[in-house]
Amino acid sequence: MSAIQLGNTHYRFNNRMLFYVFTLLLLSNFAASKSIIKSLPGFNGSLPFVLETGYIGVGELEAVQLFYYFIESERSPEDDPLVLWLTGGPGCSALSGLVYEIGPLAVDYAKSSGGGQPVFALNPYSWTKIASIIFIDAPVGTGFSYSTTLEGYDVSDTLSAAQTYEFLRKWLVDHPEFLTNPLYVAGDSYSGIVAPIIVQEISDAGNEAGHQPTINLKGYVLGNPVTDDEIDNNSKVPFAHLKTLISDELYESFMKNCKGEYLNPDQSNASCMEDILSIKECIGKVCPVQILEPICKVISPKPMTLKWDPRFLIADDTDILLSSPHVPRHWCRSFNYVYIYKWANDETVQDALHIRKGTKKQWERCNKTLAYSSNVKSSVDYHRNLTKKPYRALIYSGDHDMKIPYIGTHEWIESLNLTIKYDWEPWFVDGQVAGYTMLYAYNELDYITYDLRFATVKGGGHTAPEYRPEQCLAMIDRWFDYYPL
Numbered sequence: 001m002s003a004i005q006l007g008n009t010h011y012r013f014n015n016r017m018l019f020y021v022f023t024l025l026l027l028s029n030f031a032a033s034k035s036i037i038k039s040l041p042g043f044n045g046s047l048p049f050v051l052e053t054g055y056i057g058v059g060e061l062e063a064v065q066l067f068y069y070f071i072e073s074e075r076s077p078e079d080d081p082l083v084l085w086l087t088g089g090p091g092c093s094a095l096s097g098l099v100y101e102i103g104p105l106a107v108d109y110a111k112s113s114g115g116g117q118p119v120f121a122l123n124p125y126s127w128t129k130i131a132s133i134i135f136i137d138a139p140v141g142t143g144f145s146y147s148t149t150l151e152g153y154d155v156s157d158t159l160s161a162a163q164t165y166e167f168l169r170k171w172l173v174d175h176p177e178f179l180t181n182p183l184y185v186a187g188d189s190y191s192g193i194v195a196p197i198i199v200q201e202i203s204d205a206g207n208e209a210g211h212q213p214t215i216n217l218k219g220y221v222l223g224n225p226v227t228d229d230e231i232d233n234n235s236k237v238p239f240a241h242l243k244t245l246i247s248d249e250l251y252e253s254f255m256k257n258c259k260g261e262y263l264n265p266d267q268s269n270a271s272c273m274e275d276i277l278s279i280k281e282c283i284g285k286v287c288p289v290q291i292l293e294p295i296c297k298v299i300s301p302k303p304m305t306l307k308w309d310p311r312f313l314i315a316d317d318t319d320i321l322l323s324s325p326h327v328p329r330h331w332c333r334s335f336n337y338v339y340i341y342k343w344a345n346d347e348t349v350q351d352a353l354h355i356r357k358g359t360k361k362q363w364e365r366c367n368k369t370l371a372y373s374s375n376v377k378s379s380v381d382y383h384r385n386l387t388k389k390p391y392r393a394l395i396y397s398g399d400h401d402m403k404i405p406y407i408g409t410h411e412w413i414e415s416l417n418l419t420i421k422y423d424w425e426p427w428f429v430d431g432q433v434a435g436y437t438m439l440y441a442y443n444e445l446d447y448i449t450y451d452l453r454f455a456t457v458k459g460g461g462h463t464a465p466e467y468r469p470e471q472c473l474a475m476i477d478r479w480f481d482y483y484p485l
Helices: 003-027 094-102 157-174 191-208 229-234 236-242 248-258 270-283 318-322 333-344 347-353 380-386 406-414 469-480
Strands: 033-037 051-058 064-071 082-086 105-107 120-122 132-136 183-188 217-223 392-398 419-429 432-444 447-457
Touching: 051 157, 064 094, 064 157, 082 094, 082 157, 082 191, 094 105, 094 132, 094 183, 094 333, 105 333, 132 157, 157 191, 183 191, 191 217, 191 380, 229 236, 229 406, 236 248, 236 270, 236 406, 248 270, 333 347, 392 406, 392 469, 406 447, 419 469, 432 469, 447 469
Parallel strands: 082 132, 082 183, 183 217, 217 392, 392 447
Antiparallel strands: 033 051, 051 064, 064 132, 105 120, 419 432, 432 447
């Protein structure tokens, strides 16, 4: 082909691309609000990565304004995966996932004073070293997201998923250079409810229905995911037994008297209730999100009561971790979050992030006052629907998390009735066992259309990358590249 022919081909290609982008822009009836952030208070010098923040309006009259942080891959943004990251909660800010889990900035505790602004250092195990990541404050009311109407704050699992899907479509329209990148929907904790719904929205209501833009969806990634109320909570007792937090005798008595039902036991069964109270006595003062770490309460604990209340029997540190911060006398992981409250509520920080004035009274790491309806009690059926589609899934669990134990996660994965391709085996980082893994697949006439990788992270807690950052980066890097763990 001559140089002139090559030039004409290139010209026609560019024209088609411009027409395509123009068409997509016409489909989107919104004005994007975004800014490139060159520096941030607390970090010395210019940011050595591309950080963009902005708002995208969704819903009726775009009353809901979802805020996001976007960080380009530090390796090859043209080729690397694009990840939509959902922090749990519901109502926990994207900034929590960015700073404490998988983002490029981390608090330098040695240089940060207890009462002052945090000093940031680069995180050597950031997932942005291998992927571009959109950290979204969702649902509305989370982080810096807001609504221009009171009605806009009324949201549910399914509505939040629909709004996040709309956000993603509009974000890709405004960033067409990422349309061809492999896309993964990812998150941890409560994201296990919403993420599979979003994936199904993209697949069914979007791509298969011909909804533009076509999204290059490849799969999803979930860590210690909330999935099914009964399975998640009933797995706490066998987990506690395996970790020697309760005795063999108590476990056997519980299984006999309560038939394995911890969440909704028969309250008229005195023997069962006695077993449950004994279990609570054993595990009530164990840190549920990482059983080897201290449990530190910064508010007064709820008084003991004889009246049956499932919340009393299920260890729950939500009030502890998400309450207003206090400077501690001794270390506890939850106290690490003190720094981000002061930083995110500082006016100079909000100016640097281009937060709209008057849209937020006070930033909270996790907003517990959301008008949120948890209308999906189990996301297992969404996973089951997705097994019939050509996607990949990575489900990982910190194996010392008693809030969402790996036992329950493994149980609902087994219920999908997939074919086991590789059974339980160790995976390694630097020659050391980093966890254990299994590979499942859905076979249709010997053709694999879906695969699911389950992995435990040895020593990991509820948000595994926060506890085992090096191992989790190795895990996700290998999985993105289709390598065995």
